[in-house]
């Protein structure tokens with residue numbers, strides 16, 4: 212059947228029937244449509260509804276989306292777009308709204324063409340949300356009226372009707388997930404914030420607000436608006452880093468009906484953070500857009516370095532690895548017909564995207580380097596250093612691996628040893644970074660606690676390659692400090708500390724270093740783990756301060772609990788624009804009245820007075836002073852340490868992947884299987 216026939220709605224074929232299938236299959240096999248019926252599937256409902264509104268924004272009609280978790284387990288999503296059409300649908304004979312809400316695959320891909328995020332590509336249609344909701348209400352502002360229709364488990368309760376007049380336009384969907392379908396009904400505020408923040412970055416200029424109005428939760432209101440789009444995203448990723456090029460490269464260009472957007476900046480560290488998106492969907496496995504980007508990046512920097520004689524004639528070309536150290540980049544493409552491939556459908560397959568990104572980004576980057584010669588030199592200079600470090604590590608490895616290389620070595624100078632010589636009472640803290648190492652040295656009990664600071668960045672140079680890790684000075688120090696030697700020469704009897712405690716920052720870099728260490732222990736010091744000698748320190752995530760009271764929270768849940776105990780009120784945060792500082796240090800206003808025990812009668816003005824809970828999110832161990840570090844993380848009386856099992860260590864790589872934030876695999880899997888073949892179903 213041709214698109215025209217579908218548009219006219221005058222042809223009835225097999226395709227049409229599949230296109231307008233009812234919702235029974237969704238309730239029979241929900242997992243097929245939303246990945247799972249656990250927490251991930253539950254949240255999928257919100258993503259689905261919000262994605263539809265984002266489509267409307269991307270099409271240029273909506274500017275604002277408001278999401279609220281309501282007190283009765285409902286969620287509401289409102290946009291100020293055109294409103295879902297309410298007139299009668301030619302094929303189904305009921306309103307377009309009812310068609311969208313009751314027929315599979317009928318949502319999204321109607322209206323004008325172009326690259327729409329959802330419509331069977333990203334999402335599964337709002338009808339799936341309807342099918343899996345014990346209650347859903349649609350409120351449409353359109354044609355000067357307010358229209359309303361209610362549903363239960365996908366079934367309309369009455370025909371659509373006008374319930375008032377309004378000049379506004381837009382769509383409001385309120386739904387309550389069906390408790391008989393979902394095994395988990397509690398929405399995770401942090402997860403929703405993260406997702407909507409990311410969507411805001413990817414949709415330049417949109418305003419998304421989110422409110423938590425649930426019972427038993429503190430009222431929270433967040434607002435996201437990033438004029439700079441992914442450029443603002445880079446800025447926020449780099450807010451605690453030293454950057455190499457002050458000006459962020461940013462390009463946003465259309466090409467043959469597709470769109471390529473790239474933002475890039477280097478920091479002075481060694482990690483590579485390159486995130487790719489197609490139609491706002493994260494592609495953890497990269498794909499053609501990533502290949503095009505990498506090709507252009509390496510070639511452009513080599514050309515520029517040669518032309519400007521920064522890379523000397525006799526020097527080798529920079530490799531891909533060299534040019535990606537310290538790189539943070541976001542590549543976001545929009546295209547009409549995305550194909551996703553790979554094990555988890557996390558990889559973009561459209562071949563044309565390689566050329567598009569290579570061309571557009573390559574040109575833009577070249578112009579950028581020419582126009583910002585100081586930045587250009589700084590970037591190429593850094594890449595040359597990376598290249599030299601790579602060559603040096605290669606020769607160091609040859610030396611270290613020679614038999615006996617670790618023997619007869621004196622204890623490393625960086626080790627602050629403990630005074631006790633009884634291994635069973637001794638602890639070795641492996642600490643990320645010299646500054647946290649300094650705090651740990653001052654805060655520790657020097658009788659039984661030894662501190663070995665590790666320079667994380669040096670570890671990162673080596674990445675996860677074990678052969679290289681062993682050539683690494685920091686690792687060598689660690690092995691010598693532990694005293695056990697390695698592999699065939701390993702001797703547990705010689706272990707100098709019975710507790711080896713890994714203490715890293717609670718961020719991605721920290722997780723990376725922890726992973727590298729766990730991998731090292733797992734491969735070369737397995738016995739250390741099986742005999743229970745390896746631990747992970749758990750520093751608190753937050754400090755909460757009210758007046759002179761200081762409390763620490765080790766999880767978000769605990770944070771919420773403490774705030775309630777301290778009499779916390781509304782949490783409000785606005786993250787706006789490029790100058791967005793830090794959405795995480797939030798001051799909460801607490802009406803003084805609530806917290807005072809004394810009598811407050813007749814003190815009306817005083818009721819307005821507020822005292823504040825200052826919430827500090829610890830981004831790194833270095834933010835704690837020695838006393839705090841001792842009290843929260845090192846004092847055996849009050850600290851939390853997690854003993855590492857072999858399973859933990861074996862899973863280290865996966866844990867790292869998880870921390871990089873992607874558990875949407877099942878969803879993507881679904882999308883590939885169920886993407887509708889019909890691209891232009893018109894209603």
Ligand code: 0RA
Pocket residue numbers: 263264267290292293294295296319321322381382
């Ligand atoms: C198709 C056509 C038109 C609006 C929409 C879809 C629409 C869908 C959603 C879902 C959530 N919010 C939405 N907003 C709009 C309108 C076509 C026209 O007015 O000409």
